[in-house]
Amino acid sequence: MNMTQSDVVLSREGRLGRILLNRPKALNALNHGMSLAIEAALREWSEDKEVAAIVIRQAGERAFCAGGDVRQFTEKGPAFMRQYWRDEYRLNALIRHYPKPYIALVDGIVMGGGVGVSAHGSHRIVSEHVAFAMPETAIGLVPDVGASYLLPRMPGEIGLYLGLTGARLGAADSVAVGFGTHHVKRAGLDALEAGLAHGGDPIERVIGHHAQDPGPAPILEQRAEIDRHFGQPSLGAVMASLAADPGAFAQSVLATLSTRSPTSMALTFRLLREGRRQAFEDCIRREWGIVSRMDEHSDFAEGVRALLVDKDNRPRWNPPHLDQVREDVITRYFEPAEGPPLDLG
Structure with a gap:
């Protein structure tokens, strides 16, 4: 779907x-036209002395933005898919380095x-209705849009846990892990x-005046278990650690992971582990190298079909089991992307 005049309102x-x-x-799924329109507005406002800050928020109460509009990829094909991600990632980098306060009201x-x-903006204001997640392994993808930089910088192994499982966080948890x-x-x-x-007060003072304590964060109570299982040296060891633990948390997580794309989990594990040592731009370029090859990998198309198009929730992953994922296939995804380099300027 192309952007209509009302898909994003700039004012x-x-x-x-x-x-x-x-x-x-x-x-509020993000389509290609929306990314381009937001980028153009941000570049214009960065030079406008009358604009002191940016606020991004949503229409409606259900979602700030539930993700990229990936269903259009099946209609428009691989070339459009790669161009979509190329432009989206450039927008992500622009937000990260934006010279003015960039304030997301996430509800x-x-x-x-x-x-x-x-x-990647300077401020993320989360409401009591926030539900933060990176559920890409459920559709045969990997956590992208800079998530391979964001997730590894959360406390302990929480980021890896979130990236592999797609678990959702509420307000207190979102603040505790650094998203909010x-x-x-x-x-x-x-x-x-x-x-x-x-108002005439500085931006920080205005936000501080309205901010409230979100309360205790449940995920911090689970951190010891998360660190113990997800701190293992390999994805196979993570799965073995969970399988050996009869506790309710471990068994619930294991059941979730059993529904995810094995190839996507293997890619995500390596991407997030290595992202700990990399700069933002390096992380997003590695993400680009992976997603630009997704047309070679049946799991992404199959995940979109099963969860977003047909909605039968029965994806047929290829291969279906983690021990069948070949290391040389994973390594190929981490090779530099073919074609023109990703322009993040």
Whole structure:
């Protein structure tokens, strides 16, 4: 689907440049035209002295942005798919290095491409309805949009756990792991935006005035178990550690991983482990090398079919088991991407 005029609404209010993701029926899924329009607006506003900060938020209450609009890939083919990711990743890098405060008001589901247009900004304000996740292994993909930089920098092995399982985090957990910088309840988001747009106080003071304590983070209570299992030296060892633990948490995680693409899990494990030592640009270029080869890999097309198109939730992964994933196949995905280099400027 191409962007319509209303898919993203770009406007000025007071000292703000405003981005409204406006596809609520599609959970504000990010299509190609939206990425290009947001990038163009951000570049214009970066030079506008009247714009002091950017706010990005959503229309509707269910989702900030549930991810990239990947269903269109099956219609438009591999060349479009690669161009989509190329432009999306350039937008992610622009947000990360943006010279002005970039404030995401995240209220509801935020996954995949939605993480890419929020997590790399200076402020991520999460409501009590936030549901943060990177569930790409469920559709035969890998955590991308800079997630291979973001996830490994979460406490302990929590990032690897999230990247492999796609587990969702609420407000307290999102703040605890570093995705959220502040918590403001849904009822207070309009007042926060009005203060940012028209108030005379510095941006930080306005946000601090509205921010609230999100409460205790349940995921921190699970961190010891997560670190013990996901701190193993290989993905096979992670699975063995979970299998040997009769506890409810380990068995639940093991059941989840048994439904994920084995190839995607192997790619994700290596991507996130190596991402600990890499700069943001290096991480996103490695992601680009992997996703640019996804047309060679049946699991992505099959995952999109099973979970997003036919919705039978019965993907037929190839190969179906982790011990059948060949190391040379995984290594090929980590070779430099073919064709023109990824331009992040």
